[in-house]
Each structure stands twice: as structure tokens, then as C-alpha cells.
Amino acid sequence: MTLKRQLLLLSLLALLLPWAGCQFVRETESALRASQQQMLSGAARAIADSLSQYPNEFPRPLGPEYRIDEQLYAHTLETDPVIDGYLEDWPIGESAIRILTGDKMTARYVLGTRDNYFYLFVAVEDEAVVYATPASVAPMPRPPFADRLSLRSVTPPYDEDRISFAAEAPGTVVPFSRNAFGFAAETANVAAREHTIRAVWQDVPGGYQIEARIPRARLGTHLGLIVDNVTDPEVAPAPVATYSSARPP
DSSP states (O other): OOOOHHHHHHHHHHHHHHHHHOOOOHHHHHHHHHHHHHHHHHHHHHHHHTTTTTTTGGGOOOOTTSSEEEOOOEESSSSSSOEEEEEESOOOGGGOOOEETTTEEEEEEEEEEEETTEEEEEEEEEEOOOOTTTTTTSSSSSOOOOOOEEEEEEEETEEEEEEEOSSSSSSEOOOOSSSTTTTOGGGGOOOOEEETOOOEEEETTTTEEEEEEEEEEGGGGGEEEEEEOOSSSSSSSOOOEOOOSSSOO
């Protein structure tokens, strides 16, 4: 082999070295990435298996039809509010009031606990209040729809209840509940009156207010607050909700 051919062969080998190095780096990177994915997948399965041992610590989600604003928080009250539909006698400051917003709807709310009761106050801005009828007052409404406030009570993994406040006129409201006595799935829409709950609906300029006192034993481990604002009684409203990760102390 002539010297010229030897130099050409050496030059070709020198050019192949960078390409071979790049290929080695790529294969090494792919192998490391696959190993990392397997390790993360194994860790995720281990964490999921561990968390599954404590189902009561994690609530079921409200569902995709609800827009979540923020978590609920209940304040410890030093005195018992009078259930009359007004907030003036609550022993709290203005900073305790939270805001819940939705399509053409704004609500101010505050929650509290004292002794064996859970207290709720919600003020909804609504230029045209739509009152309930016998058809729309139940927890699973049908047209004509009505404005309503609902408190969703859940004890994971399966127990779920909803307490609904829908007024046929201002004044005292006796709410309905669904699954109040552990009904089976085929009778889940059966409604029961909640006479242990004291609630008052008041009309105010530009909307309405609801104040309620609920026995704490009546509630589950997780709570959700849902506002249905009706603009057309023939069209089901889009609910706006705020959800707690645990029941207030």
C-alpha cells in the first residue's frame, strides 16, 4: 500500500471517531433515560400503594363540571350567631369573608364552628332571583330550575350527601338532602327534609342571603360549597363551587 493510500485511510478513521463518539453518547443517554423512567415509575407505584392505605385522608373530586375557586375554612366562633339571614351578629372581622365568583355571579361567604354546630353564611349577588317550585326544590332538580345553595358532604371513599337550600319564598328554609339515610345507588335521588338544620333565606337589594346552622354530626369529613345561579329557568345552571380538603375542626 502506497503512502498516499495509508494517509487517506488514516484520515477517514480520524473522521469516523467523532461520529462514533456521538453515537455512543446518544445510546448512553437513551439507556440512562429509560432507567430513570423505570425508577420514577416504580417510585410512583410505591407512593400510590402507600397512599391507598389511607383513603379517608383524600377526598373525592367534585367532578369536571365544577369550577373550584379555593378551599373552605371555618372560623371558631366565640358566640352563637342568630340564624336570621344576616351577618351583623357574627363575631368575625371583614377579612374573614371570602369571595366566590362565576359566570354573572359573585357570592360572599363565611363559615364557622361553635360547640356541636357548623354555621354558614352566603350572600349572592343576583339581579333576578329565581325562586323554587315543588319540581325544582329537590336535590336533583328538573325544569323549571331555581337559584340554590348546596353544601356537599363527603366521607371518602363512597359516602356522599348534598344538602340543598332552595327557597320558594323569603324566610325560613327547610333544606333537602340526598342520600341522607344511605340510600342505594338506584334510589340516590330520593330527597329527605332536614329538620335538624335551621336556615333562613333573606332577599336583599341586588341578591339574596342564606344563613344556616347545621349539626356537625350531620356532616362528613370533607365539605364543598356549591352555588347554582339561574338566569333561564329552562336551562340548567353551571355550578360554581369551592371545596375543602378536610372538615373544619
